[in-house]
Amino acid sequence: MFDPVFSFHNTQPTKVERMSPQTATPQDPIRVAIVGATGKMGTHAIDAVSAANDMELVATLSSKNELTAITDAKATHVLDLTIPDVSPNVVAFAVRAGLHTVIGTSGWTEDKRAVLQTQLADHPEVGVLIAPNFSIGSVLATRFAAQAAPYFDSVEIIEMHHPQKVDAPSGTAVRTAEMIATARERAGVGPSPDATQHDPGHARGAKIDGINVHAVRLAGLEAHQEVLLGTPGQQLVLRHDAFDRASYMPGVLLGLRTVAARPGLAYGLDAYLDLDEPS
Numbered sequence: 001m002f003d004p005v006f007s008f009h010n011t012q013p014t015k016v017e018r019m020s021p022q023t024a025t026p027q028d029p030i031r032v033a034i035v036g037a038t039g040k041m042g043t044h045a046i047d048a049v050s051a052a053n054d055m056e057l058v059a060t061l062s063s064k065n066e067l068t069a070i071t072d073a074k075a076t077h078v079l080d081l082t083i084p085d086v087s088p089n090v091v092a093f094a095v096r097a098g099l100h101t102v103i104g105t106s107g108w109t110e111d112k113r114a115v116l117q118t119q120l121a122d123h124p125e126v127g128v129l130i131a132p133n134f135s136i137g138s139v140l141a142t143r144f145a146a147q148a149a150p151y152f153d154s155v156e157i158i159e160m161h162h163p164q165k166v167d168a169p170s171g172t173a174v175r176t177a178e179m180i181a182t183a184r185e186r187a188g189v190g191p192s193p194d195a196t197q198h199d200p201g202h203a204r205g206a207k208i209d210g211i212n213v214h215a216v217r218l219a220g221l222e223a224h225q226e227v228l229l230g231t232p233g234q235q236l237v238l239r240h241d242a243f244d245r246a247s248y249m250p251g252v253l254l255g256l257r258t259v260a261a262r263p264g265l266a267y268g269l270d271a272y273l274d275l276d277e278p279s
């Protein structure tokens with residue numbers, strides 16, 4: 001049944017909506033510490049968490065703070081919006097402290113996720129969400145791309161971002177490539193045809209799980225991605241545009257509201273959404 005607490009549209013649930021059906025008493029507020037609070041995502045997240053009446057913003061950290069500020073503030077949840085080199089350290093601290101953690105930071109490679117799994121094994125009650133993208137449009141575009149990918153000979157990804165972005169390719173592009181590769185492998189579809197033999201400057205992009213990913217950094221852009229799918233005589237283009245960081249905030253709140261009920265590691269916000277598996 002539809003649960004308003006899990007709705008993308010409901011960024012302001014009332015206390016009544018958050019009552020447990022068993023006890024019919026309001027739940028304690030979610031005590032959130034934001035790490036990376038001075039950043040572009042962090043400043044939006046401060047507003048979103050502060051405006052949510054089922055949450056309390058108890059700590060805001062930047063590179064200048066010790067992580068112990070999180071536990072000093074008695075946070076129950078950590079929202080990590082930092083940089084790829086720092087995020088694993090923040091998350092390891094949070095998991096050790098038994099705090100549910102939502103990660104928006106990019107750069108969570110398979111190796112880093114494996115280390116996190118071992119850390120979580122010692123804290124089985126803790127929930128962690130790695131969300132490469134919090135916006136519903138992007139999550140759906142990635143799912144649609146994975147669904148379509150087995151039906152086309154060729155697939156390539158172009159991600160386009162603002163020039164302040166420190167990592168490439170984007171976490172969203174990596175996740176999209178992984179899901180496309182899995183869907184094609186399950187369907188027994190081989191690699192995209194490509195006669196390229198000489199490419200000393202890597203003009204064909206990075207290969208992520210066998211999928212070519214191209215990264216553009218352009219002043220004036222925010223966060224955009226196209227998945228190009230081609231087969232003789234036709235092309236399908238799946239494009240998502242995030243024009244504003246406000247697009248991520250319903251997903252941030254959904255993650256914070258859900259993570260405690262999902263112990264262990266979830267990868268991708270789609271894990272918290274009721275979506276059909278791509279075929």
Ligand SMILES: NC(=O)C1=CN([C@@H]2O[C@H](COP(=O)(O)OP(=O)(O)OC[C@H]3O[C@@H](n4cnc5c(N)ncnc54)[C@H](OP(=O)(O)O)[C@@H]3O)[C@@H](O)[C@H]2O)C=CC1
Nearest residue numbers: 036037038039040041062063081082104105106132133134
């Ligand atoms: N999942 C999603 O939907 C989205 C994810 N992102 C990702 O979120 C991350 C943050 O993006 P954005 O806000 O644009 O980045 P910014 O560069 O604007 O912010 C980075 C933040 O990290 C902080 N930071 C840096 N080093 C440390 C440290 N050692 N300890 C604690 N905090 C530190 C910075 O603090 P200080 O001010 O002190 O330097 C700053 O607050 C990126 O990985 C980005 O790709 C972005 C958009 C959407």
Ligand SMILES: O=C(O)C1=N[C@H](C(=O)O)C[C@H](O)C1
Nearest residue numbers: 106132133165170171172223
């Ligand atoms: O740095 C950004 O801006 C973004 N980062 C995330 C990523 O790496 O995919 C999400 C979105 O693309 C915006």
